[in-house]
Amino acid sequence: xxxxxxxxxxxxxxxxxxxxxxxxxxxxxxxxxxxxxxxxxxxxxxxxxxxxxxxxxxxxxxxxxxxxxxxxxxxxxxxxxxxxxxxxxxxxxxxxxxxxxxxxxxxxxxxxxxxxxxxxxxxxxxxxxxxxxxxxxxxxxxxxxxxxxxxxxxxxxxxxxxxxxxxxxxxxxxxxxxxxxxxxxxxxxxxxxxxxxxxxxxxxxxxxxxxxxxxxxxxxxxxxxxxxxxxxxxxxxxxxxxxxxxxxxxxxxxxxxxxxxxxxxxxxxxxxxxxxxx
Numbered sequence: 001x002x003x004x005x006x007x008x009x010x011x012x013x014x015x016x017x018x019x020x021x022x023x024x025x026x027x028x029x030x031x032x033x034x035x036x037x038x039x040x041x042x043x044x045x046x047x048x049x050x051x052x053x054x055x056x057x058x059x060x061x062x063x064x065x066x067x068x069x070x071x072x073x074x075x076x077x078x079x080x081x082x083x084x085x086x087x088x089x090x091x092x093x094x095x096x097x098x099x100x101x102x103x104x105x106x107x108x109x110x111x112x113x114x115x116x117x118x119x120x121x122x123x124x125x126x127x128x129x130x131x132x133x134x135x136x137x138x139x140x141x142x143x144x145x146x147x148x149x150x151x152x153x154x155x156x157x158x159x160x161x162x163x164x165x166x167x168x169x170x171x172x173x174x175x176x177x178x179x180x181x182x183x184x185x186x187x188x189x190x191x192x193x194x195x196x197x198x199x200x201x202x203x204x205x206x207x208x209x210x211x212x213x214x215x216x217x218x219x220x221x222x223x224x225x226x227x228x229x230x231x232x233x234x235x236x237x238x239x240x241x242x243x244x245x246x247x248x249x250x251x252x253x254x255x256x257x258x259x260x261x262x263x264x265x266x267x268x269x270x271x272x273x274x275x276x277x278x
Contacts, residue, residue: 005112006127007150011247012204012240013085013102014145016137024082024103026075030136031111032059035073038130041254042166044180044191051187069115071123076110087139089205090212102137102144105204109147125162128152132159133195133252135239141224143211143249146240154241154248156197163192183255190235190254198277200246207247211238214275220268222256232258236269238276249276 018025036059045051055061060069084099091097113123132154135145148154160178163171171192172181178195201207215223224234235254240247251273256266 001114002116003112003114004124005110008109008111008131008147009150010103010105010107010109011146011148011242012105012135012144012208013083014107014135014137014147015085015087015100015102015139016145017101022101024080024101026078026080026103026109026111026136028073028075031075032069032071032073034130034134034136035059035126038134039126041190041192042126042129042163044167044170046187048187048189071116072114074112074114076112078109080104080107080109087144088212089209090216100138122166125165129159129162129166132241132250133192133237133239140239141234141237142215143208143238143240148242154243154250156195159195188255188257190233190257192252193255194251194253196251196273196277197241198249198251200244200248202246204240204242204247207240207249211249211276214272217275218268218272222266222268223272232256236272251276 014024016026016030017023018027036055039055039059040051043051052061058070080103082101083104085102086097086099088096111127113127128149131147131149131152134140135143136147137145139145152158156173156176156178160171160173163178170181171178176197180191180193183193201210221232223236224232226232235256237252237254239250239252241250242248253269253273256269
């Protein structure tokens with residue numbers, strides 16, 4: 001059976017727990033869910049039915065001819081070093097300044113893919129893109145849970161090359177940013193529209209504080225909301241990469257889909273992005 005393994009390193013504290021919801025643990029189902037999400041976001045397909053059919057054949061589904069996933073994900077067992085960390089580091093002295101157990105930055109872990117698609121180069125590029133644009137666990141859209149793949153550089157040139165392997169011709173490098181080439185053709189779901197890298201910080205904690213301050217300053221429905229009837233996961237994802245002894249924010253703006261609920265404007269997304277990158 002084909003097998004592909006990756007060595008990874010935690011860049012920012014990771015709020016990822018086991019089935020009890022409290023003990024920090026690397027769970028393969030969580031990782032597979034993240035892979036599926038970013039696979040859809042990268043593909044930017046204009047036919048959702050075809051996209052879901054392809055997705056389910058790769059990751060598993062209940063439809064005709066789909067069945068089990070062609071990929072098995074395993075995490076090497078490890079007793080992680082943990083500490084209590086503030087998920088909202090910009091809060092001080094109030095009830096939101098609570099702390100939760102997290103896998104500490106600097107910890108390492110291994111992930112192994114096995115099965116028919118385990119050695120598919122597209123899967124390797126997808127995992128790389130998850131490591132740069134996404135993260136694992138709670139608050140991963142606001143800089144927590146970022147990790148790096150051993151031996152892979154995290155910069156705009158490498159990211160656009162990986163995107164081109166997965167979705168040829170759909171993304172271009174414009175200076176320091178990466179943009180979708182045709183946002184009018186893709187369907188109405190959260191696909192990648194823009195990716196930008198910010199300035200370096202000497203401390204990941206200070207960068208996470210800065211991201212949190214921006215979240216507070218630009219509190220708007222365009223950046224996500226949740227109420228009893230409807231929910232919008234933030235279309236603006238902030239991750240953190242590490243190179244040359246500096247921590248850099250990466251802001252990925254996804255297509256905003258509200259399910260019919262009106263939004264007055266999307267300007268707060270750009271304002272928040274500008275804040276994070278500055």
